Each structure stands twice: as C-alpha cells, then as structure tokens.
Amino acid sequence: MKWPASIRICEVGPRDGLQNEKVMLTVEQKVELIDRLVQAGAKMIEIGSFVHPKSVPPMADTDEVAKRIKRVEGVEYRVLVMNVRGLERAEAAGVHKAKLTVSASRAHSLSNLKRTPEEVIRSFAGCADYAAQHNIELSGAISTAFGCPFEGRVALEQVISVVSHFREFGVTELSLSDTTGMANPEQVYGYAIRVKEQFPDITWNLHFHNTRGMGLANVVAGMQAGIDRYDACFAGLGGCPFAPGASGNIATEDLIHMCHEMGIQTGCDLDAVLAVGRSVQQYIGHDSASFILKAGKCSDIVKRKKD
Amino acid sequence: MKWPASIRICEVGPRDGLQNEKVMLTVEQKVELIDRLVQAGAKMIEIGSFVHPKSVPPMADTDEVAKRIKRVEGVEYRVLVMNVRGLERAEAAGVHKAKLTVSASRAHSLSNLKRTPEEVIRSFAGCADYAAQHNIELSGAISTAFGCPFEGRVALEQVISVVSHFREFGVTELSLSDTTGMANPEQVYGYAIRVKEQFPDITWNLHFHNTRGMGLANVVAGMQAGIDRYDACFAGLGGCPFAPGASGNIATEDLIHMCHEMGIQTGCDLDAVLAVGRSVQQYIGHDSASFILKAGKCSDIVKRKKD
Numbered sequence A, B: 001m002k003w004p005a006s007i008r009i010c011e012v013g014p015r016d017g018l019q020n021e022k023v024m025l026t027v028e029q030k031v032e033l034i035d036r037l038v039q040a041g042a043k044m045i046e047i048g049s050f051v052h053p054k055s056v057p058p059m060a061d062t063d064e065v066a067k068r069i070k071r072v073e074g075v076e077y078r079v080l081v082m083n084v085r086g087l088e089r090a091e092a093a094g095v096h097k098a099k100l101t102v103s104a105s106r107a108h109s110l111s112n113l114k115r116t117p118e119e120v121i122r123s124f125a126g127c128a129d130y131a132a133q134h135n136i137e138l139s140g141a142i143s144t145a146f147g148c149p150f151e152g153r154v155a156l157e158q159v160i161s162v163v164s165h166f167r168e169f170g171v172t173e174l175s176l177s178d179t180t181g182m183a184n185p186e187q188v189y190g191y192a193i194r195v196k197e198q199f200p201d202i203t204w205n206l207h208f209h210n211t212r213g214m215g216l217a218n219v220v221a222g223m224q225a226g227i228d229r230y231d232a233c234f235a236g237l238g239g240c241p242f243a244p245g246a247s248g249n250i251a252t253e254d255l256i257h258m259c260h261e262m263g264i265q266t267g268c269d270l271d272a273v274l275a276v277g278r279s280v281q282q283y284i285g286h287d288s289a290s291f292i293l294k295a296g297k298c299s300d301i302v303k304r305k306k307d
Helices: A013-020 A027-039 A062-068 A084-093 A106-113 A117-123 A125-133 A156-168 A185-198 A215-224 A252-261 A270-284 A291-295 A298-306 B013-020 B027-039 B062-068 B084-093 B106-113 B117-123 B125-133 B156-168 B185-198 B215-224 B252-261 B270-284 B291-295 B298-306
Strands: A008-011 A044-050 A076-081 A097-103 A137-143 A173-177 A203-207 A229-232 B008-011 B044-050 B076-081 B097-103 B137-143 B173-177 B203-207 B229-232
Touching: A008 A252, A013 A027, A013 A044, A013 A270, A027 A044, A027 A062, A027 A270, A044 A062, A044 A084, A062 A076, A062 A084, A076 A084, A084 A097, A084 A125, A097 A106, A097 A117, A097 A125, A097 A156, A106 A117, A117 A125, A117 A156, A125 A137, A137 A156, A156 A173, A156 A185, A173 A185, A173 A229, A185 A203, A185 A215, A185 B252, A203 A215, A215 A252, A215 B215, A229 A252, A252 A270, A252 A291, A252 B185, A270 A291, B008 B252, B013 B027, B013 B044, B013 B270, B027 B044, B027 B062, B027 B270, B044 B062, B044 B084, B062 B076, B062 B084, B076 B084, B084 B097, B084 B125, B097 B106, B097 B117, B097 B125, B097 B156, B106 B117, B117 B125, B117 B156, B125 B137, B137 B156, B156 B173, B156 B185, B173 B185, B173 B229, B185 B203, B185 B215, B203 B215, B215 B252, B229 B252, B252 B270, B252 B291, B270 B291
Parallel strands: A008 A044, A008 A229, A044 A076, A076 A097, A097 A137, A137 A173, A173 A203, A203 A229, B008 B044, B008 B229, B044 B076, B076 B097, B097 B137, B137 B173, B173 B203, B203 B229
Antiparallel strands: none
16 A cells, blocks of 8 residues: 555534534634634635525624634635625635535435536536636535435546536536545545546545544545545534434544554644644534544553553 | 455454443343344354453353354354363363464553463463364464554564464464554554565454544555455444543444445345344443444435435
8 A cells, every 4th residue: 555645634624514513603713713723734724604694504704704813824714605606705805715516416416406516517607707807716526426315326427527517617626525424445446546537637635524434444545546635624523414413524633643643744733633623522512523532642542651 | 456355254242342341241132142143144253252250250151152152054153262271161162263362562461461472372382282182273363463552553573473473383363453443554554464474374354443433444454455354343342441432343334334335245234233233232221333323324315315
C-alpha cells in the first residue's frame, strides 16, 4: 500500500455538523470555534451556508459569522450556496469561495429539490457567471455519489454525468460525498480511480460519513486511489435523516489521529482540535460519535500509565 | 487494491465479548447464541475459555456450554486456555481446538501474568505435548501485537520473537491481536506483509478492536496484505480496561456487512447474525458499539423507502 505524505482536511463542522443540531449556537460561539480551528491548523473550513434561512435555520447567521471571524492568510473560508442569491450574500460578507451541491441520484434530487440533477446543474449556470465577475471561486460537491436511500447503489455513470456538467462551466474542484454512509472501500477505490483517470485536471475531495463504521476504511481506500483531500467534522457531528441516531461525518479528530499514527501529516494540532471537539459537545449539550474524544489518543494511555 | 473473494470470520463473542460483561449469561443463553451463530454460517467460533474460574467468572461454565452445544460437522469450536489444566478441561468437554495467548509486550505480560513473554511461552511446552497426545489442535494469539498501554507502539521484532517461539513447538496458526485498539492501517499492512514473508507456512488471523475507529480500516489493510481470517464479536462487545466506555471488538455484523457490500463472501447470513446481535444486547441489558445494529444495512434504507 502507498500512503500520501500528507493530506488536506476540510473542516465542515460549522456547516454540515451544526446544521443538523437542535441547539443553535450563537454567532459568538461559531466564530470562536472557527477561529480556534484555524489556529489549530485548519486550512480549509466550511463556515456556513447562504441558503434560505427558513430551509436551514441554524445557518441563517452565516453572514454575521463570516464578517466576524479573523481572516488568516492562506486559509480557505468556504460557504455552501444554492443560487446567485447565495453568491450575492457571499460577496457581501467577503467570502470568496463557494460550494455548489448536486445529488448524483435522480430520486434523491427530486425528493430534496423537486428537480433532476441536470435541472439543478443547469440552474447553476448563472452562478458561474456571477462568480467569475466577482472573483468568487466555485467548487462542487456531488452528494449521494456512492449510495442513495431511494436508489441504492448509485452508478458511476451518474456521477460522471454530473462531473461533466460541472466541468462545462469551469468548476475544477469536486467532492464525492457519501451523504448517507453507504459507500464501501471497494467502491470508493473503484470510483476514485475512474474519475481521476477520466478527469485528470480536477482536484478531488472525498466526504465520508461513518454511519456503518466504514468511514476511515473509505479514507484508506481513497488514499490508495491517490486522493489527498478529505472532509471531516468536529466531534463527528452530522448525520442523515434515514438513519436517526446513527454516527455522522467522520470526526476530524479521528481522521487526524489515524493519519498522525500512520506518519501522514495533516498540519493540524490534534490536542487543539480535541479541545475544540470538547467545546462543541459542551455547546450542543450532548455526546457525539467521536472515537478519540471518548477513548483518547494512543499516546494518552501510554502517558497515563507512565505517570 | 486487490480484494479477497472471501474471508473467514472467527466469532469471538462468547469468549472475548461476554467475559467483559457485568451481566453473566446462563449456560442456556450461551448455548442458544452459539447454536444460532453456527446456523447463521459461522465456521469458527470461540465458545469460552478454560482458565481459573476466579480469574474470569463469566467463563466458569465453559465446560457445560461445550457439552451442550450442537456440534456441526466442519465447524471449529475453540477455547482459550493458559495451561495443561485448561487442555485437560477441553479434552473432558470434547473440544479439540485450543488457543494460547502471549503478549508481545514485555510490560503488558509482566503486568497481566507477572511473567515475561518468553516465560509464558516456555510454560506452553507442556501444552504442546499434551495437545499432541490428545488430538487437540493448538493455535496461538499474540496480544498487544501492535500497541501496548505501557510501552506504546510494539516493535515488529518483539512480535517476530514470539512467533518464532510459537513455531518451535509446532503451532502453525497465529493471530495478531490489537488488544487495546492502537493499530493503524499503515502498521497493520507493514506487520502483516513482514510476518507472512518470514513465516510463509503459518496461517494468519487478525484481531482488531474499534477503540479509535480504525477497526474496519485495519481489516482493509490486512486484506491488502493477503490475510483472509479475521476475528469479530457479536454486537461489537469487548473492550479494554485502559479506555473505559470505548468501543470494543469490531462487530461481526459490521464486518459481514462491509464485506458483502464489497462483494466479498463470508458464508454468513447477515440477517441471522443481526438477530443474534439483538439477542445479545437484550441478554446483557444494554446497547453496544455495533454500527449495523444501530443504522441498519445499506439495503434496509432503500427497501424502507420503496415500501
């Protein structure tokens, strides 16, 4: 097996994690978490989304959050948007990176947005124009890229079709998202190898949920396919409505811990990230599916015994 | 990545799982679980241990369990023993496969048994003689083969030293056990490749705990090294005293689910194994760290949506 010397982690907690919580954090709490994550070494961070406040209430204050966070040179602060209105809010808040999401599954797309994946992507054409005019960089995320609660396993051809559409208007950074934790390592490796081959000019990112325990195994498979960018979420928050109570995104601290144990650099200070995870659990008021927050690092038990 | 066409799972729940529980199951419950597991396709099953009843009270009834289970042709019923006395009990109960465990870590061995790994192995010499005379097949398990709470990362040389000693008295089936959930995929792959190369006549098995979320990732790494035997525990029971409350062994149902999703055969009926897992949770009276028992199979959510 070949391992990357380093990987780049995109922290999606402030968006994908917090949008699933009942407790809404204050702007101050969000800003504090984001600033601490950046201080801990995060170079890519999804700070929120500019979507309709009624559809995702916990993200309604993203404008305010974006304005108050400390901007550190070299850090990519990103938001999720669905349309030009979202990009206008990004522009107003001084955010220059935005992510557009399309489902690879037709049924999932119809269920969520009442539009087919193709219709959703077509609606993004205006976004591409606006982004180009306002110096906003766009990236894309393909949700249900491996499995879908309606269709089951999602065919690679559907994923490739969405990728092609994204490329048509110049997006060169894409994420394959296992929205409902249905991907397995064999599939991840196969899909990743194939999209990399077919679209060598695209920068690939993978997004896994640990719903069925395969999260880090899928990261290992992605690494073998040569992908070195992974989303992760503080304290392992997030989830999917189809498996209530199940684990959410792979936890940032679990991913960093595994990488460091393997000699793979992340640029992150694990202890500082763990401290953020503990604050997150305190703010949301409940435990979460993070292994290292529960079990401690490998080095902890050795240290404890030596004391 | 290359995947095995099939793997062989050794169910260690009745021993490694139940010995860690406060609630002691009755002989009837144990026999029922074992018989159901075999019916569900288990071909290797660790039914208990013949150690001193006072040191592991939940295993004190293993003699009785061994006598009452249905014996199915082609299924390997195995017990853990520590000495000739254990083998005598195995012989009396009609069990013809026994496992001897040694720690690769000197500090761990001294702490647990007040003897060095070498002294423990030397004490097994009598077992080899007894087993040969009574037609009992011996296998070995090397605990703390990757990491140890006292020493940290365990050097491959220590593992190889223990392997060599085991081979001296004819054991040709060995398991590398990540007793405290400290192994990582890079290490698993490296150690597995090396022991396979150096001891090609030994049948290798891997035993992982999911303490730090890397359990199935480690299985993937083991598969890449060409190992096709893995321990797993019903409902994900088991654990380690150094990380109280943390996840235990990789859950049998999670491992089967991942393999089947990947097109890897296990010979097991996942639904039947899940039913056993639910009974186990009911008998022990609490929830446990099993992903599939919580989230359901990938195919479940698709089915539910179609109904």
